[in-house]
Every structure is written in structure tokens, then in C-alpha cells.
Amino acid sequence: MSYRSLPRWLIVVAIVGAAFVVLPLAGMVLRVDWANFLPLITSESSLDALGLSLRTSLAATALCIVLGVPMALVLARTRFWGQKVLRSLVLLPLVLPPVVGGLALLSTFGRRGLLGQTFDAFGIQLAFSTTAVVLAQTFVALPFLVLSLEGALRTVGTRYEAVGATLGASPSTVLRRITLPLVLPALLSGAVLSFARALGEFGATLTFAGSLQGTTRTLPLEIYLQRETDPDAAVALSLVLVVVAIVVVAVAHQAGEASPLRRGRRLVPDAQDSADIRPVERRQS
Amino acid sequence: MHGRRAETARRGALLVAIAATAALLAGCAGGASGSPADPADAPGTATSPGTAAPDTSTLDGSVTVFAAASLKGTFTELATRFEAEHPGVDVELNFAGSSDLVTQITEGAPADVFASADEKNMTTLTDAGLIDPAAPVDFATNVLEIAVPPGNPAGITSFADLANPAAKVVVCAPQVPCGAATASVEQTTGVDIPAVSEESSVTDVLGKVTSGEADAGLVYVTDIAAAGDAVQGIAFPESANAVNTYPVAVVDHAGRLDGATAVARAFVDFVAGASGRAVLSPAGFGAP
The missing domain is CATH 3.40.190.10 (Periplasmic binding protein-like II)
Known part of the structure; x- marks a missing residue:
């Protein structure tokens, strides 16, 4: 019924927009050499690339959670001078061309980089290692987690945390028992998005980590290389990546709709009913 | 309600018309780009060699050259020199990896000349029937x-x-x-x-x-x-x-006018000849 309230031309443009996104994917699916699809995606180099991509993306997601959750909490729950600038800087990898990210990482962690020489002194060499791939992926994926978690933290508000604190819970207990359970769905969907971004990382990896089968050649790099000699294999592998991406987006959507948030939503209005929370909040701050 | 919906529909039609006009204009601009001073090379009015060319050169029109990324420096220089020799000619350059260029050409990109960094990619195009198998000329080597x-x-x-x-x-x-x-x-x-x-x-x-x-x-x-x-x-x-050999050839084009083909042939000869050598040698390219 609600579609009647929209002007018809807008719906037409929306359909054109949807076609613009969906048609190229359909075009690619039509190019797939189905007879050889399985051999193409199960070749040794393809499986190496897929395995490496999954492992590095999982590691990058873990790193994003470890670093991103505290970052989101600090951005959402504290106020300090220069916070807005810091937030913009943290989100910069979202808008930065990946190659630029790669160059930035190179000039920091590279052999002649800012920290590279220090690492070198300890016998750690990042260049051309799988660790370099994980670093590149974390660099580009981190903003996704920080952004979605910070938004959720602001939406949920501080009322429960304040109540918990007045009842004697330590800041760590409040974080563990109240804050994190409330934003768990956002954390999950943020993590899934980070995983997807890490999986698709190409430019920074190419610039920073190199490309060697089984060590640094992730699936996007393998597709890029296969295209040189075997476009069929490149298309088949692209389809694998598209399917993984669709699954990931579906999971993220599901996580966003998951029950903890609904429970949270139900609790928030209750909290608004109890008027005696506000003074507590003031005392806290 | 009825009136408003009719009006919306009319507005929708108007928007579509505006979009279509914009697209048409963009198309026209694209077709005329690079030759504002020379109306003779507008589509349909391109002069064939020898007819009504106002300058000393008999060549007129534009040529789109797809060249391997390793040729960027030399071909930019060669294009400038070719344009200086033939004031009526406009050379458009597109550089990328040879295999990328092959993909672009097989997908219908409007290339007049293809210069490959290896023989394999040139063979892909001759096999595809987009280049006459006798056409490719080796013009440089690289080690x-x-x-x-x-x-x-x-x-x-x-x-x-x-x-x-x-x-x-x-x-x-x-x-x-x-x-x-x-x-x-x-x-x-x-x-x-x-x-x-x-x-x-x-x-x-x-x-x-x-x-x-x-x-x-x-x-x-x-x-x-x-x-x-x-x-x-x-x-x-x-x-x-x-030793890597670089071949260059004119790409066959169904709808291309004779004048444009003549320009493309002249550019290939220019690259493979003494003028090409004068630019390619200092850059490190060997003679084929």
C-alpha cells in the first residue's frame, strides 16, 4: 500500500538503479563456463587462494574486534578535545583508495618505513608475509566495525550502564554484563561486514604484501592474475567471491535483526518510563 | 488526486526527456571531441585522402592507439611527433597491460591500432579475426x-x-x-x-x-x-x-571510413620506421 505514496517516476529510477547493480552480476553469471566450473574453482592455485583468503580475513576480523570495540567505546562514551578529528581520521580508510592505503602501510611497516626498521631490529620482517596481508585487510576493514558499533552504542544510550554502576558494578562488569550484550547484534553485523571487506581487499595487499601462491596471493589477487591467461577461471572464481559476499551480507542482515537487539528495544522504553534514572546519570557524569 | 497523478506522470516524462537529451548531447560532444577547429572529421564528413585537405598533409582525422603499458613514454612522444608531422591528425592513446587491451578490443573498444608487448597477445587478436594475420609488424624488442x-x-x-x-x-x-x-x-x-x-x-x-x-x-x-x-x-x-618482441598492427573495423584506416596505417608505418627507432632506441628498446 505504501508504494502509492511514492511518485511513479521515483520507482522507475529505483528500478533502473537496481538493474544497474544486478545486471552486471547477471552478465558475469552468463559468462561462467559451467562445464568446467568445478575443475576451475578446485585447481590447486584456486584452493590455495580461497583458503588463504578465508584464513587472513578471519584473522583480520579478530584483529578488528580486538582493536575496534575499544575504539568504538571510546568514541561513543567519552568526550575529549579533537574527538571529531580523530573519528574522521579513523574512518579514513573507508574513503581512501586501497592503493593509497597500501602505500601508507608500506611507508610505515615497510623495510624502510617508520616502524619497519624497529621491527627489523627485532628480527621481524613483515614484507611479503601473510601477516602483511592481515595488516592490509585490518587497515581497510576496521572502520566498518567501529562505525556500526559506535552507532549502536549511541542508539542504546547509557541508562542501563548508569543503573548498573549505581548498583555497584565496576566499569568492567558494566561493560561485560550490560554494554556489550546490548550492542552484540551490531558487533556481529559489524564483524561480518569487516570480514567481507577483508575478503575483498585487493589494492593494499597488492601494494604492501606482494603476491605469492599460498602466502600472500588472496582470492582477489588470484582472480586478477588468472584473468591474464585464463579468463574463464577468473570468472568462475569471481562467482565464488560473489556467492561468499551474498552469504556474508545475508548473515550480517540476519545478525542485525537478531533477538538481542529486539530485547534491547523492548527494554529501552521501559527504562524511559522510570523517571528516577536521570539524576543517576547526572551523578555519573 | 487524478490531476496530481497525471501531473506526476507528465513530470516523469519530462525527466526522461531531459535525461535522453543530456545523453544525446554527451554523445555529440564525445563525437566532436579533440577537433573543435576541424569540422572535417566529424562523423560522416571525414575526408578521404587527397580530397579537400587544407593543410600540407594528406592525412586527416583521428586515430585511437591501444598500446602496452611499457610503451607509455615512447608512444606519447611518438604521438606528439606524428601530430606535428600531420597537423590534421589527432592521436588518442590508451595504455594498459597487453592482455587488458586485448580484452577491451575483443569487447568492442574502438581501437584503430594495437601495439602489444608480446606476440602471444597479438595472436589472440589475429585468431579472433580482429586483426589480419599478415598485418602485425615487429617494431621493437626488449630484454x-x-x-x-x-x-x-x-x-x-x-x-x-x-x-x-x-x-x-x-x-x-x-x-x-x-x-x-x-x-x-x-x-x-x-x-x-x-x-x-x-x-x-x-x-x-x-x-x-x-x-x-x-x-x-x-x-x-x-x-x-x-x-x-x-x-x-x-x-x-x-x-x-x-627476447620479447613487440608487434604493432591496424585493428580491423567494420564501420570505419577509409580515411581513418589510412591514418591508422600511416601511424603503424611511422612507429615501425626510422621515426619510431629514433624514439624507441634511447628508451632501451632493441631493433627487431
């Missing part, structure tokens, strides 16, 4: 050279030194021309390079060397010449085992 960062930190002096596992050596993947050349030199010499990375382009190999991440990389002589002081080149005699 591999070892690129090291200034100061040569790993002390590499020969091709055999690249087998040292302590040195971080970067090469091209065997799927790309420079990697195929590397593999064939490895095969003929029996030297097995434990590369830390197999990049998909020469540029990426060179980047790893100039940034100092790698101790050595295998690239073409011309890449080292173009990189200037950023890298040091070490020539090695074994490179003669893998």
Missing part, C-alpha cells in the same frame, strides 16, 4: 635486466646471485609476459629463483624494488631506463635467451 635498489644492499652481480635464498627477489608471475620471459631464462640457465613474490605486472615488481622492500627484481631494460635513479640496473648475458 630482462635485474633491478636493484640504489646501493645494491644484497650485493647482486649476476643472474645466478638471484638464487640466493637470503636475498628477497621479486619477479613477474609466469602468466604475464615478463614472468614468462623470467621462467624461460630460469629454464635455460638452470637457476631456480626462490622469489618472495610473483607480481602480476612489471610496475608492481619495480615498485617493490624502488620502495626497498625487495633486494632485486626482474624487469625489462626499458623499465630500468624509465625509472632513472630510483633503481640500478644489472644486465646479464642470459637475458638473450628470452
Whole structure:
């Protein structure tokens, strides 16, 4: 019924927009050499690339959670001078061309980089290692987690945390028992998005980590290389990546709709009913 | 309600009309680009050679040249010189990896001339019927050279030194021309390079060397010449085992006018002739 309230031309443009996104994917699916699809995606180099991509993306997601959750909490729950600038800087990898990210990482962690020489002194060499791939992926994926978690933290508000604190819970207990359970769905969907971004990382990896089968050649790099000699294999592998991406987006959507948030939503209005929370909040701050 | 909906529909039609007009205008602008001073080469009115050309040259029109990325410097220079010789001609250049260009041309990109960094990619197009098998002319050769960062930190002096596992050596993947050349030199010499990375382009190999991440990389002589002081080149005699030949040819075009084909042929002759040599040799390219 609600579609009647929209002007018809807008719906037409929306359909054109949807076609613009969906048609190229359909075009690619039509190019797939189905007879050889399985051999193409199960070749040794393809499986190496897929395995490496999954492992590095999982590691990058873990790193994003470890670093991103505290970052989101600090951005959402504290106020300090220069916070807005810091937030913009943290989100910069979202808008930065990946190659630029790669160059930035190179000039920091590279052999002649800012920290590279220090690492070198300890016998750690990042260049051309799988660790370099994980670093590149974390660099580009981190903003996704920080952004979605910070938004959720602001939406949920501080009322429960304040109540918990007045009842004697330590800041760590409040974080563990109240804050994190409330934003768990956002954390999950943020993590899934980070995983997807890490999986698709190409430019920074190419610039920073190199490309060697089984060590640094992730699936996007393998597709890029296969295209040189075997476009069929490149298309088949692209389809694998598209399917993984669709699954990931579906999971993220599901996580966003998951029950903890609904429970949270139900609790928030209750909290608004109890008027005696506000003074507590003031005392806290 | 009725009236408003009719009005919405009319507005919708108007928007579509505006969009269509904009697209048409953009199309027109595209067709006329690069030749505002010369209405003679507008589609449909292109002059055939010898007729009504106001300048001394008989050539008139534009030519779109698709050239391998390694030809960027030399072909930009050649295009400028060609335009100076033929004031009525406009040369449009498109540089990318040879295999990318082949994909673009097979997908219908409007190329008049294709200059490939290897024979394999040219063969792909002759096999596809987009280039006459007799058309390609070899105009240059290129050989591999070892690129090291200034100061040569790993002390590499020969091709055999690249087998040292302590040195971080970067090469091209065997799927790309420079990697195929590397593999064939490895095969003929029996030297097995434990590369830390197999990049998909020469540029990426060179980047790893100039940034100092790698101790050595295998690239073409011309890449080292173009990189200037950023890298040091070490020539090695074994490179003669893998000489890369660059062919150039006119791409067949169903709807192209004779005038445009004449310009394309003239450009191919220019590249393969003495003028081409004068620009290609200083850049490090060998004669075919």
C-alpha cells in the first residue's frame, strides 16, 4: 500500500538503479563456463587462494574486534578535545583508495618505513608475509566495525550502564554484563561486514604484501592474475567471491535483526518510563 | 488526486526527456571531441585522402592507439611527433597491460591500432579475426635486466646471485609476459629463483624494488631506463635467451571510413620506421 505514496517516476529510477547493480552480476553469471566450473574453482592455485583468503580475513576480523570495540567505546562514551578529528581520521580508510592505503602501510611497516626498521631490529620482517596481508585487510576493514558499533552504542544510550554502576558494578562488569550484550547484534553485523571487506581487499595487499601462491596471493589477487591467461577461471572464481559476499551480507542482515537487539528495544522504553534514572546519570557524569 | 497523478506522470516524462537529451548531447560532444577547429572529421564528413585537405598533409582525422603499458613514454612522444608531422591528425592513446587491451578490443573498444608487448597477445587478436594475420609488424624488442635498489644492499652481480635464498627477489608471475620471459631464462640457465613474490605486472615488481622492500627484481631494460635513479640496473648475458618482441598492427573495423584506416596505417608505418627507432632506441628498446 505504501508504494502509492511514492511518485511513479521515483520507482522507475529505483528500478533502473537496481538493474544497474544486478545486471552486471547477471552478465558475469552468463559468462561462467559451467562445464568446467568445478575443475576451475578446485585447481590447486584456486584452493590455495580461497583458503588463504578465508584464513587472513578471519584473522583480520579478530584483529578488528580486538582493536575496534575499544575504539568504538571510546568514541561513543567519552568526550575529549579533537574527538571529531580523530573519528574522521579513523574512518579514513573507508574513503581512501586501497592503493593509497597500501602505500601508507608500506611507508610505515615497510623495510624502510617508520616502524619497519624497529621491527627489523627485532628480527621481524613483515614484507611479503601473510601477516602483511592481515595488516592490509585490518587497515581497510576496521572502520566498518567501529562505525556500526559506535552507532549502536549511541542508539542504546547509557541508562542501563548508569543503573548498573549505581548498583555497584565496576566499569568492567558494566561493560561485560550490560554494554556489550546490548550492542552484540551490531558487533556481529559489524564483524561480518569487516570480514567481507577483508575478503575483498585487493589494492593494499597488492601494494604492501606482494603476491605469492599460498602466502600472500588472496582470492582477489588470484582472480586478477588468472584473468591474464585464463579468463574463464577468473570468472568462475569471481562467482565464488560473489556467492561468499551474498552469504556474508545475508548473515550480517540476519545478525542485525537478531533477538538481542529486539530485547534491547523492548527494554529501552521501559527504562524511559522510570523517571528516577536521570539524576543517576547526572551523578555519573 | 487524478490531476496530481497525471501531473506526476507528465513530470516523469519530462525527466526522461531531459535525461535522453543530456545523453544525446554527451554523445555529440564525445563525437566532436579533440577537433573543435576541424569540422572535417566529424562523423560522416571525414575526408578521404587527397580530397579537400587544407593543410600540407594528406592525412586527416583521428586515430585511437591501444598500446602496452611499457610503451607509455615512447608512444606519447611518438604521438606528439606524428601530430606535428600531420597537423590534421589527432592521436588518442590508451595504455594498459597487453592482455587488458586485448580484452577491451575483443569487447568492442574502438581501437584503430594495437601495439602489444608480446606476440602471444597479438595472436589472440589475429585468431579472433580482429586483426589480419599478415598485418602485425615487429617494431621493437626488449630484454630482462635485474633491478636493484640504489646501493645494491644484497650485493647482486649476476643472474645466478638471484638464487640466493637470503636475498628477497621479486619477479613477474609466469602468466604475464615478463614472468614468462623470467621462467624461460630460469629454464635455460638452470637457476631456480626462490622469489618472495610473483607480481602480476612489471610496475608492481619495480615498485617493490624502488620502495626497498625487495633486494632485486626482474624487469625489462626499458623499465630500468624509465625509472632513472630510483633503481640500478644489472644486465646479464642470459637475458638473450628470452627476447620479447613487440608487434604493432591496424585493428580491423567494420564501420570505419577509409580515411581513418589510412591514418591508422600511416601511424603503424611511422612507429615501425626510422621515426619510431629514433624514439624507441634511447628508451632501451632493441631493433627487431
